[in-house]
Amino acid sequence: MTLSTSRSALEELPNRLVRGIERRARGRRLPASPDPEREQHELLGEAWPCAERDEFDGLWSGILSSLRDLGLELGRGCYGGWDDADPALARSVWCLTHHLRPGLVVETGVARGLTTRLALEAIARNGAGRMWSVDLPPKAPGLADQTAIAVPPELRNRWRLLRGASRNLLPILGQELADHNLTVDLFVHDSLHTGRNVRFELEWAWARLSATGVAIVDDIEQSAAFTAFARAHPDARALVCDAADGRSQFGCLFRRAVQ
Numbered sequence: 740m741t742l743s744t745s746r747s748a749l750e751e752l753p754n755r756l757v758r759g760i761e762r763r764a765r766g767r768r769l770p771a772s773p774d775p776e777r778e779q780h781e782l783l784g785e786a787w788p789c790a791e792r793d794e795f796d797g798l799w800s801g802i803l804s805s806l807r808d809l810g811l812e813l814g815r816g817c818y819g820g821w822d823d824a825d826p827a828l829a830r831s832v833w834c835l836t837h838h839l840r841p842g843l844v845v846e847t848g849v850a851r852g853l854t855t856r857l858a859l860e861a862i863a864r865n866g867a868g869r870m871w872s873v874d875l876p877p878k879a880p881g882l883a884d885q886t887a888i889a890v891p892p893e894l895r896n897r898w899r900l901l902r903g904a905s906r907n908l909l910p911i912l913g914q915e916l917a918d919h920n921l922t923v924d925l926f927v928h929d930s931l932h933t934g935r936n937v938r939f940e941l942e943w944a945w946a947r948l949s950a951t952g953v954a955i956v957d958d959i960e961q962s963a964a965f966t967a968f969a970r971a972h973p974d975a976r977a978l979v980c981d982a983a984d985g986r987s988q989f990g991c992l993f994r995r996a997v998q
């Protein structure tokens with residue numbers, strides 16, 4: 740199902756202004772965990788090494804080669820200037836979806852749909868759960884065909900894509916969650932990385948996260964929002980992870996970490 744909202748230059752104006760202001764007050768790289776995957780599993784109370792983690796490598800290379808066979812260039816900046824998911828981020832989404840066995844995953848930022856695909860693959864293997872993703876309508880006509888191209892038809896029955904800005908759509912989804920008494924078990928932020936937007940999305944997610952839920956946030960070095968959020972929420976256990984190519988960082992916030 741697709742819900743669309745129109746995106747005007749006026750709607751984009753606050754984001755442009757915020758980007759300009761925040762450029763002067765950027766975040767910075769944070770000390771990362773030396774062994775983030777082990778730590779993620781320990782915080783979930785799961786065994787390490789993890790069998791699912793090994794399965795990831797074959798799945799990931801299969802997805803990338805099927806996209807390359809379609810003539811797509813993949814990587815940083817390749818989707819209208821946005822990055823495709825880094826393998827370390829994608830692997831974390833895959834393992835977290837396996838171990839949390841989420842009833843509901845909410846994601847912002849789909850692009851070609853790499854993180855979406857990994858979460859939906861794990862949901863299919865779990866045999867339960869669904870996913871709601873939010874992304875803007877594509878800004879260039881050529882990109883329309885590429886949105887979520889990594890998500891095959893057989894994985895779409897548990898998935899709903901909503902088109903519009905997270906700032907506009909998350910409140911609507913929040914109402915729907917409240918109406919049906921639902922919580923979010925895994926939240927994935929990979930949309931607009933301004934501090935203003937990350938804070939907005941994290942506050943939205945944290946208020947709806949289940950007792951054992953996790954929020955994962957890409958590109959945390961682009962603002963101070965991740966650190967500020969973790970400081971302001973003593974019930975959040977933060978873990979900082981380096982991207983596979985070392986050029987960016989992502990963070991995980993565990994609501995109830997196993998001691």
Ligand SMILES: C[S@@+](CC[C@H](N)C(=O)[O-])C[C@H]1O[C@@H](n2cnc3c(N)ncnc32)[C@H](O)[C@@H]1O
Binds near residue numbers: 930
């Ligand atoms: C970094 S890409 C997402 C990468 C993706 N998760 C993957 O696995 O490859 C960022 C995406 O966020 C979307 N986006 C940017 N600003 C947004 C906003 N305010 N609300 C929702 N989506 C947004 C862009 O259209 C783009 O598709």
